[in-house]
Amino acid sequence: MGILDGKVAIVTGAGHGIGRGHALELAKHGAKVVVNDLGVSVSGEGGGKDADLTVDIITSRGGEAVGNYENVADYEGAGRMIQQAVDTYGKLDILVNNAGIVRDSAIWNMSEADFDSVLTVHVKGTWAPSKHAAVYFRDRSKSGEAFAGRIINTTSGAGLVGNFGQTNYATAKAGIAGLTQTLSLELFKLGVTVNCVGPAAATRITGTMPNAPKVIEADEVPDDEFNPMDPSTSSPLVAWLASDESQHITGQIIRAVGDKIVLMKGWADGPTISTKKRWDAEKLGQQLATDVFFTRAPGLRY
Template structure:
């Protein structure tokens, strides 16, 4: 592995790392010198269990390249499973430095047809799956900080354009990903005292979840640069997991191909202040003026 070792000696958990973007992250961290806990339950696109062992396969790839890795098959949205995942990193490699939350699946459907189970399943794995791993990781880091041991921790969460701008047919997924962005901001503010940064990415890449969305981009690019390759997302994640990123926290990055951008997020707009309670009948022109002065929102995907 000849990539610059900017994560040498770091211990990293990557969830959902058996395929796609997660696999790319695991391999990139290993190439950068990290020891990696490769988490994946081997599920299908919609979260159903299978007998596959993709985490073990990625571990074998890393070891074949001279890296260090162990496989983990816990469900990140299971409270004790998330606890075991964090504990395995510490038991296997002596510590934990970086948590990359990537695991997830989709059950796409227009909201009018969306079932309660389809809502619950997607929100569970994405939003609760992020919360549970973060909760056990910060418990470990807080104990380390209280014991006087230095902490230089990193959490990198995975949001989505579907959460930042909305996506037709993905209300469950979009709501969970929007929640992850909000969770990232809150955690960044709370965890700073322990020496832990928290950021998120909103990636665009070709995976099992996006192959239908990017169907027109699946052909080999004439330029030789595959802008939809999941490996394009990982360099920023590796940098965010390194010691070099200590000053960056509470940010959401959009990543696609060779492009990296900061998502601007919700901001306070210029108010119309009456200095007293509004009469409902007065608000029509007031709201129209506020909208006219504001920057138009980004269009919803698929609208």
């Protein structure tokens, strides 16, 4: 018995890298997998049936998988992808939004197209499949069926703590964390959890960076060997989040880096000041310095 026996999953951007790792892991635990991939370069150019590479590995290992070649950021295409899972395997339980591209540069060198394309693939490419999945999950819930729906999104350290040269990517990945938290509130009553995983690995994406480690594909590292840069180090967490066992976990942002799993604690109320009248900008500085930022008040002399 696998923890995902009988489940049907979609993993986007699963032709390579981290997505391939997730697809192999979900299949290993019993899920039938729709392997989505547009087959583009790291910067989002070209196209191909790279999804089939992962489908072949899953089927050669005795699992069930089918390829899907849609652009996740295309609204209609995202809808067709959700429908393919239902038409092929009778239902959808798990959506893993993983597809992504990078176009890094400092902001003064970044073109508008580099900003727009990265935002589109990551943010709309997470929202559009989630929207179609949410409609499907809502219909399923309305029919009275009890089920454990799952959406698992992909963020990054760049979006959570920042990274030089990635204003487009960091904006997108922070957006995905925010989307996760709000979507978790909207879908909770349907029995659907929504969480976000922040992986790290030696993939084609990191391969574009200076002094990058050699690119590793997820099937190159046997499950009984540990390599901290293996694209599948976060996949066991994804498989667990996809399972019935994780029903009590939603709206969480979790990094899985090497052998570590870290719950990210983000924005929370900090030092607060209040007044019964409108603030006065000329007098505000001293109180902010002493009671909020705990720095020396600007008016004070040593």
